[in-house]
Amino acid sequence: MADAPEHRENAFPQGYLIFLNGPLGGGRFLLRKPRVIVGRHPDCDLIPEGELAARVSGTHIEVFFEKNQWYVQDLKSTNGTWVNHRKITRKRLKEGDVLMLGQKGPEFQWELDHSRDGIAETLIVDREEIIEDPRQGPKPRPKKKHKHDKHTTLLLDAVKRAREARVDGEGGETAVIMREVLATVIVRSRKKLKITIAILSVLLVLMCTFAILQSKRLAQQKKQLDLQITQLEVDLLSADDPEKIDLLISELDGYQKRAKEIQKNLLYQMGARDKEVDFIEAEIRALMGEFGAVEYSIPPEFSQKVRHYIRKYRGQDRSNMQLALGAKRNELNLIREILANFHLPPDLAFIVLVESGFRFESRSHAGAVGPWQFVPATARSLGLKINAEGDERTDLDKSSRAAGRYLRKLIADFGAGQSFMLALAAYNLGPTKVRRIIRQVENPIKQRDFWYLYRTRAFPEETREYVPKIFAAIIIGRNPQYFGFESEETSVAAPQESDF
Numbered sequence: 001m002a003d004a005p006e007h008r009e010n011a012f013p014q015g016y017l018i019f020l021n022g023p024l025g026g027g028r029f030l031l032r033k034p035r036v037i038v039g040r041h042p043d044c045d046l047i048p049e050g051e052l053a054a055r056v057s058g059t060h061i062e063v064f065f066e067k068n069q070w071y072v073q074d075l076k077s078t079n080g081t082w083v084n085h086r087k088i089t090r091k092r093l094k095e096g097d098v099l100m101l102g103q104k105g106p107e108f109q110w111e112l113d114h115s116r117d118g119i120a121e122t123l124i125v126d127r128e129e130i131i132e133d134p135r136q137g138p139k140p141r142p143k144k145k146h147k148h149d150k151h152t153t154l155l156l157d158a159v160k161r162a163r164e165a166r167v168d169g170e171g172g173e174t175a176v177i178m179r180e181v182l183a184t185v186i187v188r189s190r191k192k193l194k195i196t197i198a199i200l201s202v203l204l205v206l207m208c209t210f211a212i213l214q215s216k217r218l219a220q221q222k223k224q225l226d227l228q229i230t231q232l233e234v235d236l237l238s239a240d241d242p243e244k245i246d247l248l249i250s251e252l253d254g255y256q257k258r259a260k261e262i263q264k265n266l267l268y269q270m271g272a273r274d275k276e277v278d279f280i281e282a283e284i285r286a287l288m289g290e291f292g293a294v295e296y297s298i299p300p301e302f303s304q305k306v307r308h309y310i311r312k313y314r315g316q317d318r319s320n321m322q323l324a325l326g327a328k329r330n331e332l333n334l335i336r337e338i339l340a341n342f343h344l345p346p347d348l349a350f351i352v353l354v355e356s357g358f359r360f361e362s363r364s365h366a367g368a369v370g371p372w373q374f375v376p377a378t379a380r381s382l383g384l385k386i387n388a389e390g391d392e393r394t395d396l397d398k399s400s401r402a403a404g405r406y407l408r409k410l411i412a413d414f415g416a417g418q419s420f421m422l423a424l425a426a427y428n429l430g431p432t433k434v435r436r437i438i439r440q441v442e443n444p445i446k447q448r449d450f451w452y453l454y455r456t457r458a459f460p461e462e463t464r465e466y467v468p469k470i471f472a473a474i475i476i477g478r479n480p481q482y483f484g485f486e487s488e489e490t491s492v493a494a495p496q497e498s499d500f
Contacts, residue, residue, distance in 0.1 A: 020107040034065035054289030055105030305468035342404035350473040421450030428466040
């Protein structure tokens with residue numbers, strides 16, 4: 001009985017995911033195993049880079065080989081997966097298919113690896129050269145002159161020797177002759193191959209040495225810039241003179257621009273990539289990218305506040321988070337769908353967690369009621385009825401639609417992009433008070449963005465705590481398993497992606 005074939009990891013047609021955009025555009029990722037996970041989580045096999053990675057979930061897709069076919073499957077990602085501009089949950093891959101992780105996100109082209117096709121080639125010999133019979137002499141026909149390479153000449157000589165051996169009755173010599181020729185060809189081929197490999201090895205060593213030295217140089221430059229940025233952040237905390245603050249902000253912007261340019265360099269990314277990078281910091285940046293509020297230098301105090309509230313949601317406030325991701329997950333998904341219909345980031349549904357802890361009948365000391373904690377004046381201005389017959393602030397559907405209208409109005413008032421964060425602050429503090437704060441700064445046109453007001457402590461303490469708290473809730477909601485919440489029961493459905 002024949003032995004069972006030995007299992008090999010590469011006993012399947014390997015394929016490439018070719019980067020079509022982003023900082024690694026044009027690069028290839030070879031699938032060396034039959035199951036690969038793509039996402040932002042540090043344990044993923046392929047982690048997209050750059051600003052487009054903001055569209056990618058922690059574990060976004062799985063590409064796997066099954067039943068002699070390659071497939072791609074969406075892993076309940078936040079922003080969905082598209083193949084050839086059609087949203088999918090699972091699809092068989094064909095060569096040339098274009099995969100997109102979230103609309104306007106990273107794009108890849110699927111190609112099979114054909115590098116091992118045709119390794120064993122047959123040497124074709126001109127039949128005109130071997131049909132002569134030495135006992136009868138050559139047939140009268142025109143002869144063609146051929147220029148053969150060394151291998152072909154050896155083979156023709158071997159054919160001639162084998163034919164002569166058969167004429168002399170030594171037919172058994174044919175196999176010996178062919179083995180001798182084959183050994184000669186192999187020895188010659190090996191010599192050429194060794195020379196080629198040696199040359200390529202030297203070139204590869206030189207290229208790698210240059211890349212390592214260049215990446216180290218860039219890393220050192222970025223380290224120096226980061227130290228200068230950190231010092232400026234510290235100086236801003238103690239500055240109180242408007243002119244000095246403006247000078248420090250301008251200087252900070254310059255350092256940030258130079259640091260971003262280094263960060264986009266491919267050699268820097270290859271040398272600096274590290275799975276131990278602070279996961280929470282990466283998630284904060286990804287969120288700001290989605291909100292259009294990209295900032296190279298996040299104030300250290302802001303990051304510390306986000307980590308503080310993540311610890312609280314995992315500890316003393318765990319019941320609130322578990323309620324939102326568990327028993328109230330259907331309500332959470334409904335809010336996400338409503339916000340998506342208003343073309344708002346669906347993850348703003350976690351404002352409800354911060355406002356009311358998903359306890360819809362809750363009432364604050366200021367008279368705010370319902371999941372979104374509207375005070376009577378704001379609720380009536382948004383079309384909600386409050387009378388003896390009932391209070392629509394406690395109606396999840398109606399109050400969530402009112403919240404969608406309110407958030408759109410705040411964004412329209414304060415602008416998208418960098419000022420999107422101002423809309424979050426205004427939800428807590430009120431738009432009138434935010435406008436008053438903006439008017440109090442020295443240059444309200446140049447210095448009206450959230451980060452300037454945050455760094456200069458223009459916001460009251462409650463608002464400075466409120467925005468990081470929302471970030472913390474969203475980050476846990478996007479990565480429940482990473483932070484110790486049950487993944488199956490807590491997974492959040494992803495409605496249509498927003499425009500922000």
